[in-house]
Amino acid sequence: MSAPRRAIRPAAAAAALLAAGVLVAGTDPDALGEKAGGDTTVYATGRNAFSFPAANLEDPERTRFVIGNSFFRRNWVEAPASTKARDGLGPHFIARSCGGCHVQDGRGEPPEILNRLGETKDPTVALLIRLSIPGQDAHxxxxxxxxxxxxxNNAAIQGVKPEGRVTLRYDTVEGQFADGTPYALLHPRYGFADLGYGPMHPQVMVSPRIAPQVIGVGLLEAIDEADILDNAATQAAAPGPVKGQVNRVWDAPSGRMMLGRFGWKANVATLAHQTGAAFQGDMGITSRHFPSEACTPAQKDCLAAPSGRSAARLGDPGVEIDDKTFDDVVFYQATVAPPARRNAGDPQVLRGQALFAQAQCATCHRPSYVTKEGPFPRLTSKALSGQRIWPYTDLLLHDMGDRLADGRPDFQASGRRWRTPPLWGTGLIKDVNGHTRLLHDGRARGVLEAVLWHGGEAEDARQNVLNMPRADREALVKFVESL
Known part of the structure; x- marks a missing residue:
């Protein structure tokens, strides 16, 4: 977003978009990206906007979607239990279901703070805290x-100690736009209390992560790797500070290194890996490629806890969720549809879209792709292939500066690098989840605050927005909220 700002009237918006390559005149039936997911798109708003199957699924696939949805949303219970298909929760966990973090398949938010000590009202369910120390694992x-x-993990089953509590407080960062309008940002400060197993390593690195919305993830998985590599090559060859990089990560289901495209640091390559790791880490549910409970040698009570493993019941020795059920949960996530864009022809939205293109926001938030096929055909639908989609991301890592840095490397992602998040569905988060919190830890209370946290490669974008008059800022926000 480094280009000089100039006012753009609604009548000139289409011409500006054409010049930026966002519109393809006469050849593109969906030039404004109203059908965010191509033929998979659903026309939905309100509380359930993120919870519909792809519109072009066949009837048998819709049945599979419903089955996967049931295991995604319903709570798992401690073992042993009479509910044999859903026992095995824990020993440590942060949520009892996938839907506990992704409420209504939507975005989480930071917990509400009760006092200056960082006491929170609710356990940190949708806020995941990653931990590591200097060095690398085997992959x-x-x-x-x-x-x-x-x-x-702040929760545990009976007889096992929780790992402790996360504390959170905010410092206020004040500033003003070029026109004198003041703003205030919230800078989070994280800590830990009531540690169940003693102190952490003195060099521990901490990274908070908010659960994102689930919509369209199967379509992101179906973007051709060549397109993502081309994003990086194009940025490398262009002048200016924006130089996105790919992440190469270990994928357990395929047993090889792959291009990362999921997670806040593009630290996950496939939905199958993401789902297996979340079952294990967030709920303590083991599966074929994640067969061990996430207990460390220091956590004796965790190691001794009962398990929901039952080879005779599940057909897969030594795990708590069988392959078929696991696959159905992955299929469900892959086929959750992105909702259609709203108000695409509104003059203020068109003006905001033109400003977005003119200011080079689309360099990182690339608007559109045509999908290919996902890496595991049995876990997705052919209906997702060959679709013109509008996610607004390059799926690359970018240095976002000191203000957003967590200081924690993740494969090739440095402590300053984050993946460009898709923007589709941004304007519906309030409908679905009742808040507007954005960025990796939910610190931003809306689109404008999210932009103001940009730095590093995106510092020019931040300065551009700081220099915009109020009308331009409002148009830019209205455009992003139309996605």
Missing amino acids: GGPRHEPVYGDQF
Whole structure:
């Protein structure tokens, strides 16, 4: 967003978009990206906007979607239990279901703070705290904290100690736009209390992560790797500070290094890996590629806890969720549809879209792709292939500066690098989840605050927005909220 700002009237918006390559005149039936997911798109708003199957699924696939949805949303219970298909929760966990973090398949928010000590109203369910120490694991990923593992779990089953509590407080960062309008940002400060297994490693690195919305993830998985590599090559060859990089990460289901495209640091390559790791880490549910409970040697009570493993019941020795159920949950996530864009022809929205293109925001938030096929055909639908989609991301890592840095490497992602998040669905988060919190830890209370946290490669973008008059800022926000 480094280009000089100039006012753009609604009548000139289409011409500006054409010049930026956002519109393809006469050849593109969806030039404004109203059908965010191509033929998979659903026309939905309100509380359930993120919870519909892809519009072009066949009837048998819709049945599979419903089955996967049931295991995604319903709570798992401690073992042993009479509910044999859903036992095995824990020993440590942060949520009892996938839907506990991704409420209504939507975005989480930071917990409400009760006092200056950082006491929170609710356990940190949708806020995941990653942990590591300097060094790498066998695959080049983060080296786990030796006592508490790779993430902090604040809940536990009976007879097992929780790992502790996360504390959170905010410092206020004040500033003003060029026109004199003041703003205030919230800078989070994280800590830990009531540690169940003693102190952490003195060099522990901490990274908070908010659960994002689930919509369109199967379409992101179906973007051709060549397109993502081309994003990096194009940025490398262009003048200016924006130089996105790919992450190469270990994928357990395929047993090889792959291009990362999920997670806040593009630290996950496939939905199958993301789902297996979340079952294990967030709920303590083991699966074929994640067969061990996430207990460290220091956590004796965790190691001794009962398990929901039952080979005779599940058909997969030594795990708590069988392959079929696991696959159905992955299929469900892959086929959750992105909702259609709203108000695409509104003059103020068109003006904001033109400003977005003119200011080079689309360099990182690339608007559109045509999908290919996902890496595991059995876990997705052919209906997702060959679709013109509008996610607004390059799926690359970018140095976002000191203000957003967590200081924690993750494969090739440095402590200053974050993946460009998709923007589709941004304007519906309030409908679905009742808040507007954005960025990796939910610190931003809306689109404008999220932009103001930009730095590093995106510092020019921040300065551009700081220099915009109020009308331009409002148009830019209205455009992003139309996605």
